[in-house]
Amino acid sequence: MPNNTELGLRLLHQEWQDGNMEHLKFQVRMLSSHSPKCLAYWNIALAVEKELKQTSEVRRLYHQALTNLPLCAELWKDVNTH
Template sequence: MRSDIVQKIWMDYLVFANNRAAGSRNKVQEFKLFTDLVNRCLVTVPARYPIPFSSADYWSNYEFHNRVIFFYLSCVPKTQHSKTLERFCSAMPANSRLALRLLQHEWEESNVQILKLQAKMFTYNIPTCLATWKIAIAAEIALKGQREVHRLYQRALQKLPLCASLWKDQLLFEASEGGKTDNLRKLVSKCQEIGVSLNELLNLNSNKTESKNL
């Protein structure tokens, strides 16, 4: 059976099970059964798919799993969202969209310390996800963790050395912190060595300078 048909059947069944739980006299027991059903769905529907013409390589697609999880979230009280998201993130450590959803929730709840810890963990679990690096860095900046910001930039650029956005962010951070001119020049030189262009940023600054002189 085609995967899209299987997914539709599962979603229809989950909606039915949730409606049944909501209308039941024994809501606690029915919701437990609904939760078990959600877990069974997430386990049985594959998230890994073979890459065409390769028997050894796979790619992951969590689109359906996220749809199920976000539907489940809509069925539980908001006070349980954090624990629920943490549980699913633990089961799917490479699910970047789910990780970002958890970070968004912690930010909305103003849990900056928890946000910092979660974001840092995700930089290890999903090291190629630029958004998690930027959130981890932003959290440290908000908490005045300047030393950790430097370490995060160093780690991030080891994983994503060709990411111009990260280089530009670090350059702006160093400049805002009163970084020495020599250090800033070294950063620019290092970018040029590995082939990352900062022309857009430099042009932006030069345009601002020109506009001030007019």
């Protein structure tokens, strides 16, 4: 797993371009566990689960993201509309 956030985002972008959603899902979970304060990782993880229509997983991810980033207005706004 890359320790550099920018490198991690490039990896996720490549997985997305390749269309491998399950591998993207796995990679973003690993990256968000290593960098739980990175909002971009949480946004990608949420987008992947929404794309896969996994509503219970989306709710769980919002809870997990807000646990790590409790003052993030963007997450609170999104969780209230989802």
